Amino acid sequence: MDYIEEHKSIIINELATSLRKRFKKLHPLSDECCIYRAPQRRCQLNEGLYTSTVFSVGPLHHRREEFKAMEEFKIRYLQYFLQRTKVSMEHFLIFTKDRETRLRNCYAENIKQGSHEFVKMILLDSVFLIEFSLRKSIRDQFNAPLDRIFTKPWMIYDVMVDTLLLENQLPLFILEDLFDLAKIEMHSNIYEGLSMSKLTCDLCKGMGKFLLIEDKLFEEQFPKAQHFVDMIRLCFQPSEEICELKTLVAPTITELQQAGVKFKLGSSNHLFDLRFNDGTLEIPKLTIVDRTKALFRNLHDFEALNSVTNYVNDYIRIMNYLVSGPKDVKVLVQNGIIENLLSDSEDVSTLFQNLQKETGIDSDNFYYSGLIEDLKAYCTSPWHKWKATLKHNYFNTSWASISVIATVVLLILIIIQAVFYCHQQVDSTCTDICFAYISLVLLDC
Incomplete structure (x- = not known):
């Protein structure tokens, strides 16, 4: 029995010595660590x-x-x-x-x-x-x-x-x-x-x-x-506060357009600095080339391994929300926000879909949370929807706008004429006749 206990003690001591030797081979941890292998x-x-x-x-x-x-x-x-x-x-x-x-x-x-x-x-x-x-x-x-x-x-x-x-x-x-x-x-x-x-x-x-x-x-x-x-990561990132994200759902560019949102080339020189003010979404210009995916993937991995911020991650997420299909890409291309040097618009939307697969989201620490809430609030406003529908249906071309304005002016003149005529009459049925007359004119218009 003593032999067994003595043998166990020898083995344990050898194991302990072996592990202590490995301590000396550990790579020292340093605050200057900044270069990593990709996962x-x-x-x-x-x-x-x-x-x-x-x-x-x-x-x-x-x-x-x-x-x-x-x-x-x-x-x-x-x-x-x-x-x-x-x-x-x-x-x-x-x-x-x-x-x-x-x-x-x-x-x-x-x-x-x-x-x-x-x-x-x-x-x-x-x-x-x-x-x-x-x-x-x-x-x-x-x-x-x-x-x-x-x-x-x-x-x-x-x-x-x-x-x-x-x-x-x-x-x-x-x-x-x-x-x-x-x-x-x-x-x-x-x-x-x-x-x-x-x-x-x-x-x-x-x-x-x-x-x-x-x-x-x-x-x-x-x-x-x-x-x-x-260096590239630092140049891209904005410098504003981060808020809590209440929902993971955000409207697309097409949905925003249908709600009357206007799109403007961003004035900020920080790529990640998207802004929304008075119904206008400003997005800094992004040129898409064949190496864009590699650039964002390497930036994202470095951020995940080394940084305390999530700007690259959050930019990829918000762009994936906004650009969910080729129609969204075309709208941004037309507004000079995206310069697409790939084969077609679908390649751009696919690019962000592929990039976001490797991203995560922290609802308590998402940079674009305020932007998403503002966009959603704008899209759900009946007044904004009505204005967008009116503009799309009646003011989509210069001739359509002229026609609508002329009709409104004509309608005002007809009402004035009808009211004046009624004041000149003593017949009790005058009011009914006036309303009937106005209705007929409106039908003709």
Whole structure:
């Protein structure tokens, strides 16, 4: 009996020691964590939306076979970068090495790369993004025929699209630090008036004019942004209070139109800033292209993994409510709110239907709750419905409007004439005759 108890004690001690060793292997949790892998289930459901096409940066997809060709571009860009500054390669490596712990803390998972490989990778990837941004911003100062990326427009586009993928991010602080270090001692004045903030703004604009983000927004959000995806998220989101959502039902664009709601291109430069005032729904312009789904999916996943806000999630939900079918899309296209570069209107409504499948809704914390309540109240008002019906049936064209106005004027004149005539008569049946006369005229009208 003592032998069994002693044996159990040995086993327990071994198990306890084994578990304690695993404590030391845990990836340290950090407030700077901001780069994640997309949830596996979403990757399986949305194959291709998280996949780079031409290059990768950072450790999550390092050394993948399909990106080997891009490694030569990275080496060349590092060479060009060093030729313009008096700062040595060794200095840049030491500078990056000093930030290794902070860089590793930015990733949600434990990066298994050794220190040397990690530092070399970060320097190459960071300089590639800096050099690409620089050449994109001031292309006329470089020898374009010798740049195998900028002689191929499709490749420029693919690189910019890849920088918006959740798993393909580098912390912005390392880009800014390396750029500022290079500017300390220069062989030329090519960096004069430039900053990593400005280059990032230019690059983000180039990621797709469909984003329609004003320059000042990029400049305002750069100090707060953790990486490129976070930069876009911050530029999109509004800054108003969130209220409780009383119902999950919202009217569609078609239903709103039938109730007399007018649609106007939003004046706000925040994509998510929808407003409803005095019967007019303002929606900022949204250009739909083939990569719009990937953009929103990566933004949504980053928000779900890292952010305390739900703006991306709630925007997808409200747009899915409003745009439930091709008719809704056509109304917004006609009003200049949606620019559809897909094949047809049905593709746009399907896009939001697919996006909302991966979203949730918190009725106590839904950004557009007030908007939905205002829209519903407007739609259920009999007065608004009557005005919309009158306008649709009698004022839908200029000739119809003229006809209705002429009829009303004629009716007023007839009534005045009939009343005047009755006052001139003494016959007791005059009133009946007058009303009969007016009725006949109205029937003729």
